[in-house]
Amino acid sequence: MHDITLIQIILCSIVILSAAFIKGMTGFGFALLAVPFLSLIFPMQVLVPAMSLFNLITSLVILFKLKEKIKAKLFIPMFIASLGGIPLGVYALEFVSSENLRLITGILVIIFSIRMLGKVRLAKRFRRYPIVFAGFISGILGSCISVGGPPLVIAMNRKGYSKDHFRGVFAWFSTFSSFFTTAAFVMKGMIETESVNLALFCLPILFFGSHLGSKFSGKIEPEKFRKMVIGINIITGVFIVVSTLIHH
Numbered sequence: 001m002h003d004i005t006l007i008q009i010i011l012c013s014i015v016i017l018s019a020a021f022i023k024g025m026t027g028f029g030f031a032l033l034a035v036p037f038l039s040l041i042f043p044m045q046v047l048v049p050a051m052s053l054f055n056l057i058t059s060l061v062i063l064f065k066l067k068e069k070i071k072a073k074l075f076i077p078m079f080i081a082s083l084g085g086i087p088l089g090v091y092a093l094e095f096v097s098s099e100n101l102r103l104i105t106g107i108l109v110i111i112f113s114i115r116m117l118g119k120v121r122l123a124k125r126f127r128r129y130p131i132v133f134a135g136f137i138s139g140i141l142g143s144c145i146s147v148g149g150p151p152l153v154i155a156m157n158r159k160g161y162s163k164d165h166f167r168g169v170f171a172w173f174s175t176f177s178s179f180f181t182t183a184a185f186v187m188k189g190m191i192e193t194e195s196v197n198l199a200l201f202c203l204p205i206l207f208f209g210s211h212l213g214s215k216f217s218g219k220i221e222p223e224k225f226r227k228m229v230i231g232i233n234i235i236t237g238v239f240i241v242v243s244t245l246i247h248h
Contacts (some may be wrong), residue, residue, distance in 0.1 A: 074165075081135035
């Protein structure tokens with residue numbers, strides 16, 4: 001695998017387990033928590049394709065366990081919109097340096113985390129419209145820095161989706177989006193051996209974390225947990241920005 005120390009491998013395992021647990025419980029948050037930490041260990045060009053595989057696997061686990069029936073009209077428009085953004089993100093990942101991508105990741109994690117603290121709802125007359133623009137932005141960010149979830153989280157929160165609805169829509173979208181993102185990486189020859197090794201190394205941890213998270217889905221106060229995760233994200237984002245600027 002990537003030339004890292006035993007301590008880094010242990011930290012990587014803990015990060016993946018925690019992120020998979022959170023996604024299994026809430027339906028989102030895997031990349032938002034994992035990418036900032038893992039970007040300190042792996043180059044973004046190795047990490048992002050691996051994260052796309054991670055996202056596909058954890059989304060499928062949630063999808064198979066999903067009890068709520070989700071109407072296709074809720075996720076198809078945002079998925080179609082994401083197809084316009086995926087090529088742009090893949091292009092950026094290919095030509096932008098890992099350091100600059102890490103800096104962008106840290107800044108966006110801070111912005112999105114702060115924005116997710118708010119709960120401003122859309123006016124009722126706008127709630128019937130499908131989520132499109134957030135899907136497009138998610139396609140760009142998901143294929144570029146693997147943090148495509150927050151735009152959709154914000155959009156669905158503003159529409160007032162229930163927790164089960166939220167998890168279901170996100171699982172369907174993530175499955176389709178991560179599949180086509182991974183396909184784009186394969187077509188561009190950007191799935192390196194290190195990315196595959198990282199994915200294979202973390203696969204058992206992913207399954208265990210997602211399964212455990214889904215078991216705890218209804219047992220933990222969601223609002224308190226959400227704020228705790230957001231707080232961790234903000235601190236992590238600040239650390240990424242500062243450390244990247246220092247090493248620039």
